[in-house]
Amino acid sequence: MTKQKGFSNKEVAELLRNVATTYLLQSKAPINRFRIMAYENAASTAEHLTRELKDIWEEGKLREVPTIGESIAANLEELFKTGRSSYFEKILKRVPSSVFVLMKIPGMGPKKSYRLVKEFHLNNPNTAIADLKKIAKAGKIAVLENFGEKSQSDIIESIERYEAHKHRDDRMPLPYAHALAEKIIRYLLEHPRVKRVDALGSLRRKVATVGDIDLAAVVKEKYVKEVIEYFTRYSGKIAVDNAGRKKASIIVSPNIQVDLRLQKAASYGSMLQYFTGSKAHNINLREYALKKGLSLSEYGIRKLKDQNSKIKNIEKQKNIKTFSDEKTFYHYLGLQYIPPELREGTDEIIKASKNQIPKLLSIGDVKGDLHIHSSYDLKPSHDFGQNTYLEIVKKGFSLGYKYVGFTDHNPKITGLNSKEVVAVMKKRKDYIDKVFSTHPKRSCQYFIGLEVDILPDGLLALPEKAFAYVDFLIAAVHSSFGLNQKTMTKRVLRAMSYPKVKILGHPTGRLLGKREGYELNWAEIFSFAVQNDIALEINSWPQRLDLPDALVREGVRYGVKYAINSDAHRCRDMDGLYYGVSVARRGWLEKESVVNTWSYQKMKSWIAN
Known part of the structure; x- marks a missing residue:
């Protein structure tokens, strides 16, 4: 070594x-x-x-x-x-x-x-x-x-x-990139001359994986040099890649490039829009603007007398209209504001021109988390959580949730017979009910669930007699990922047909940077989910972020319901549901499509149905 x-x-x-x-x-x-x-x-x-x-x-x-x-x-x-x-x-x-x-x-x-x-x-x-x-x-x-x-x-x-x-570039899962960026942003904001800092690029658009980290900051012209020098002194850097007049790059462990761009407040909105991207979105927006006789840049919008004219030293052009915020920038073009998560060069500009950008889900809309693992030993097939049921409920209450779901992994099927599994499940339910026998109604409520393995033949790794001891099931694939599309689709649909299955967990099985998702016939999956009132999960675990945003949006067209869950194994992991919301927003989801934005009573009714 x-x-x-x-x-x-x-x-x-x-x-x-x-x-x-x-x-x-x-x-x-x-x-x-x-x-x-x-x-x-x-x-x-x-x-x-x-x-x-x-x-x-x-x-x-x-x-x-x-x-x-x-x-x-x-x-x-x-x-x-x-x-x-x-x-x-x-x-x-x-x-x-x-x-x-x-x-x-x-x-x-x-x-x-x-x-x-x-x-x-x-x-x-x-x-x-x-x-x-x-x-x-x-x-x-x-x-x-x-x-x-x-x-x-x-x-x-x-x-x-x-x-x-194997030759693909290494990219960080969004949560890791976000945590690193937040640390550097906090450092920058400690400087008295820095008024505001934002992420740019794929990080701001909340793409599932991120390469380099790009940041922008509002700084007055006379303090630019001072702030650039401050940035290059960041204690977590390995090296300074370059340092120019208004831009600098550093390398942080483990070899991640961080770029910082500085801009004055008056034109900050223009720069924010320009460097947020995506490239496809900016190309489409530029073409849209040209049809209106306008030219776009990181400094603002300029009216063109001759659309073929070339602009030199555009920053110094006096006829550029500057924008301190993005909303004004988009409105000037006659467009509804387009949130960063939607700027991927699909049909967002057409939708914005018709005022058809939806009101996207926000983290504040979420009223519960239905996929949380505890430390209770039911002889699980996979890993334990690290916190008790009571600690999970208290954490849910601190997040403002109305309910949480206890969804430990099913008991292992090797070494236990069906009768023993049923006994384990009954003992668990009795234990939970006893712990919360004095649970105050005004506090965060709970549902007893279970994350159950979908076996290769589509059967669930749980005897049906054990279903009596849960409110709902999350069915999920944890093995035999290499089946062909037809076989895998048949397998998943069979599992979804079981009573009490209300959620299909991490539906593609992907692990970012490690394992590609398996193939399913999504038209069949979406249709079955709608017909049987089953939600597809948007799993917020850092290496999953699964269902991917493109499939989320596709499912919207079928009328699919979604459950955004943390898949937390520790109470602090419950905070990670934010990243699932980011995936949902990239999938154009509105509040109405997400089951865990519902009230406790509505959720209780849906689970019992």
Whole structure:
């Protein structure tokens, strides 16, 4: 492991998972079982943090991070201090590094990867994937015990899918980019000469993933140099990329570029509009303006005498009309104001010219969160939450919610028979009812739900007798993502047909930057949801933001209802519902289309129906 300047959460998570994999492959149960769980949990935490783990360590708060125990913290400290960890290196030497490379291929788990590395002596991690592809195409995998032609074909397909996506630029999920930008914005606003700071580009439009971070600030001309110098002194920077008269760029950990543009108040609205984009929106807007004899720039709007004339040093042109805010800018063009989330170059300008931009949903419209995991042990199939039911209700009340939904993962179906699962579910309901037997009516109410796995054949991983102990179910796919569209659609529709299924959870199964969503026949899904009064989830978890905004808008045309949920595993994660609202706004959603904007009584009636 070579020394590096910094380690991103993604790199730390990958490293911790590799350690867990090594323990798994060298397992001496039950000795290693707890170590495997510890490293997997720590990897998951690192992956989902909205701040860089290295930054938290620099603040001396590494041991305050949930699931980062003393042993792991000590090893991470050495890693962050020196760029290497002797313990991690010692452990990872037990398994060929090619194993970890093969595990990047979709569907390649630790044991399969290890078997193939050993069988074919794939000892060069730099060529392991290419070598395996050649071996598979030569038909050498099919003859191995427990593999066969189908498995060999799947490996080839998975490798090709991996190769098609591996060169994509790394982009941050929106919540991470937003958290980083907010930290820098707070720093800028501490300067007395900075009056206002806004995000620009894809971050301001709330795109699901963000590359560079672009910011704009209102600063008087005479203070521009002072503010640029202040920005380049930001303590979290790795380097200063450039610093001009009104613009500067810095690099922050883990190699993210942050650009700052300064503008005076009088023309700030024009610049905000111009650099918010998108490129397609600005092209369409420019064409719309030209038909009116107008030219647009970051400084304002100019009337054209000759539309073919070229404007030099446009900032100094005296006949440019400036705008301090965007609403006035759009109104001057004869358009209804277009919120940043809608500026994607679709039909928003046509809609705005006809005053048909809808009143978009806002976070203040939300009255509840129906997808929250607790710390209650019902022997779940997946991970626990970290807070009690009572703590969840209190957090909901602090957010102004009228209700919350307790939706732990269903009990595991391996190791428990149906009768035992039903008993677990009954015990859970009895426990919840007892805890809240004196729950005041004026406080935040609750619904007892469950997030249930959709099995590969479309059955739910829960005996129907257990349905009596929940108010509603969220059905969601957590395995077998590689089915073809027809099979996957049939699978999901079968699950949605179960009684008490009121929400289809994270409907595409995507993990941003990690896993593409599976394919469904969305016309069938949307139609079935409308006919059966089922809501599709907009999952706010940072790496999901699922359903994607384009599909949200498509569903609107069918009359689909949506539930915007946090999928929180800690109370503080419930704040992340804001990002689901951002997805909803990009999908042109109005309040009426979202079930958790309803009152408690209306929600209770819908769930009971």
